[in-house]
Amino acid sequence: MRPHEETCRxxxxxxxxxxxxxxxxxPRGIAIVAHPHPLYGGAASNKVAxxxxxxxxxxxxxxLRPNFxxxxxxxxxxxxGLGETDDLxxxxxxxxxxxxxxxxxxxxxxxxxxxxxxxARRLQEAGRAAxxxxxxxxxxxxxxxxxxxxxxxxxxxxxxxxxxxxxxVPLANVLAWAEPQRLPITVIPGAxxxxxxxxxxxxxxxxxxxxx
Numbered sequence: 001m002r003p004h005e006e007t008c009r010x011x012x013x014x015x016x017x018x019x020x021x022x023x024x025x026x027p028r029g030i031a032i033v034a035h036p037h038p039l040y041g042g043a044a045s046n047k048v049a050x051x052x053x054x055x056x057x058x059x060x061x062x063x064l065r066p067n068f069x070x071x072x073x074x075x076x077x078x079x080x081g082l083g084e085t086d087d088l089x090x091x092x093x094x095x096x097x098x099x100x101x102x103x104x105x106x107x108x109x110x111x112x113x114x115x116x117x118x119x120a121r122r123l124q125e126a127g128r129a130a131x132x133x134x135x136x137x138x139x140x141x142x143x144x145x146x147x148x149x150x151x152x153x154x155x156x157x158x159x160x161x162x163x164x165x166x167x168x169v170p171l172a173n174v175l176a177w178a179e180p181q182r183l184p185i186t187v188i189p190g191a192x193x194x195x196x197x198x199x200x201x202x203x204x205x206x207x208x209x210x211x212x
Contacts, residue, residue: 015075034112
């Protein structure tokens with residue numbers, strides 16, 4: 001049975017944060033799903049972000065998809081990942097205040113995946129490490145549009161998914177980031193940055209690979 005999806009708003013550091021919520025009947029954890037770059041059309045309704053949220057809801061996690069600053073009904077303006085990190089931490093704090101100290105999973109696509117590496121580091125530094133991460137099309141290194149990102153290191157059991165034909169974030173960027181950490185990457189043959197026609201493949205990888 002598909003989890004019920006609804007929209008809500010919470011207070012964040014820059015004002016309201018709009019959330020799309022996929023709620024299973026009895027959540028065993030909280031999954032925060034971050035969408036791609038808001039200045040390039042990214043929003044919580046993005047199909048990859050939606051796929052990640054529904055995958056986690058199928059795993060009985062309360063899946064929360066916040067709209068980043070300036071997207072939808074979320075207040076504020078794009079802050080290059082800095083304020084966005086604070087906002088996701090605020091979403092986690094609010095969710096745990098409402099639902100108890102459930103374990104937290106982090107998932108993100110593209111820019112959202114980059115932000116989640118920052119969130120994971122902040123949680124780790126606070127002694128509240130995330131249960132696990134799923135990073136899809138991670139923005140790291142110099143990418144299309146001459147943007148540059150320095151993704152933080154992540155836990156060894158993180159699930160990394162990338163498209164072999166990604167022309168926004170070259171696969172070589174993610175390999176260079178993952179190699180010193182000895183992180184395996186699942187590469188989807190023929191997939192572009194937006195994983196057209198590959199959403200079910202992403203879902204299958206998450207459902208098979210999540211071991212928490």
